[in-house]
Amino acid sequence: MSATRRTLRPSFPIGTVKVRAGSRREVSLPISRLVTGAEVSLPVHVLHGREDGPTLWLSAAIHGDEVVGIEVVRRVLARLDPKTIRGTVLAVPIVNVLGVMSGDRYLPDRRDLNRSFPGSARGSLAGRIAHLMMTEVIGPSDVGIDLHTGADRRSNLPQIRCDLEDEQTRALAEAFGAPVAYHARLRDGSLRYAARERGARVLLYEGGEAWRFDEWAIVAGVDGVLRVLAHLGMIDPEEVVVEPAESPSDICWRSGWVRARRTGIVHMDVALGQRVSEGEKLGELFNSFGKRLAIVKADRDGVVIGRAEAPLVNRGDALVHIGEIESTDRSGLDEDARDTDTP
Structure with missing residues (x-):
């Protein structure tokens, strides 16, 4: 053998x-x-x-x-x-x-x-x-x-x-x-x-x-x-x-969704993986007559790890998911976990 x-x-x-x-x-x-x-x-x-x-x-x-x-x-x-x-x-x-x-x-x-x-x-x-x-x-x-x-x-x-x-x-x-x-x-x-x-x-x-x-x-x-x-x-x-x-890999310890402030039709200007800064324009919201209702802006520095693909949104809908890049401050980890699609 x-x-x-x-x-x-x-x-x-x-x-x-x-x-x-x-x-x-x-x-x-x-x-x-x-x-x-x-x-x-x-x-x-x-x-x-x-x-x-x-x-x-x-x-x-x-x-x-x-x-x-x-x-x-x-x-x-x-x-x-x-x-x-x-x-x-x-x-x-x-x-x-x-x-x-x-x-x-x-x-x-x-x-x-x-x-x-x-x-x-x-x-x-x-x-x-x-x-x-x-x-x-x-x-x-x-x-x-x-x-x-x-x-x-x-x-x-x-x-x-x-x-x-x-x-x-x-x-x-x-x-x-x-x-x-x-x-x-x-x-x-x-x-x-x-x-x-x-x-x-x-x-x-x-x-x-x-x-x-x-x-x-x-x-x-x-x-x-x-x-x-x-x-x-x-x-x-x-x-x-x-x-x-x-x-x-970029390391993210916390994240959050930028949400629609108005109901309307969203035009996104940001791509997955894009680095963004707080206050940066991510897209725009319009009504059915073409009038601009709001500018979608980043609420933090980070990287875009998720985004909505549906053009029609209601007020409060999640639009852009931004993950904050690793830092020494880990307070408030996963602060918006309920909205991150985390299984």
Whole structure:
């Protein structure tokens, strides 16, 4: 018997199957049944390497309208070979299967799946899906990357949201190399909160707009995931052709939305990733007769990490999300967290 055979890793158990070392397998974990009787399952791709290493999960479409992550997962999987990776990759391209099928951000009962973790085997539909994810995917993992996009009619600059005060998590965020790394507080009921309680380090990637394959957001996501895999020693950068980040991530400790002061039609003059200064013009509001109602101005110095894409706005609507670049003053962290789309 060869040395390779003697040191082969044990098979990876998931659901009712075991995945052999050095192999790839697609597993369907039963969730529920439709009224037609057809089974709805959670799709999981398992790449179980021959050599020891971390277990990392990738998850996308926890909100049914966030399709950028689905494509990120597809492209990442196409670049990985289970015969050469070290450790195990668990990829769930569509967590909210029912939401994607119905074209809805939420589940049929209108629950937000990302407020339902860690869930329960006997709970609501959302709770059961969350419990399944926690048991089969997150529980065995050391590191997770959860892929998101902006909310309805909003687009986000590619960014990592995570606990920057945790040294290991910050190192992962820096390895990802997104334009911005944003310190986002943990929210009760979120996947990130539940996973952190289990001891996993989690990066939440935001990029692009709901229901769109924004290529710039997809490329940034694929490159970032591959960099994290290389940082963890799970892949060799030269084999997968991992491109280094163009520059270090801007670090943001707090942010806020500039809001519409009037109801009208907005014309935006600011782009994602643009540096702005307090008082700088970001756009203008007009009424239906073409009369200018207001000038939209930045309320702080920083970088544009999100913006509204809908031209018709009501007074109080969020228009431009500005993240403040790292400074020594961390008072009032995440001061406008309720409006940052932080899952």
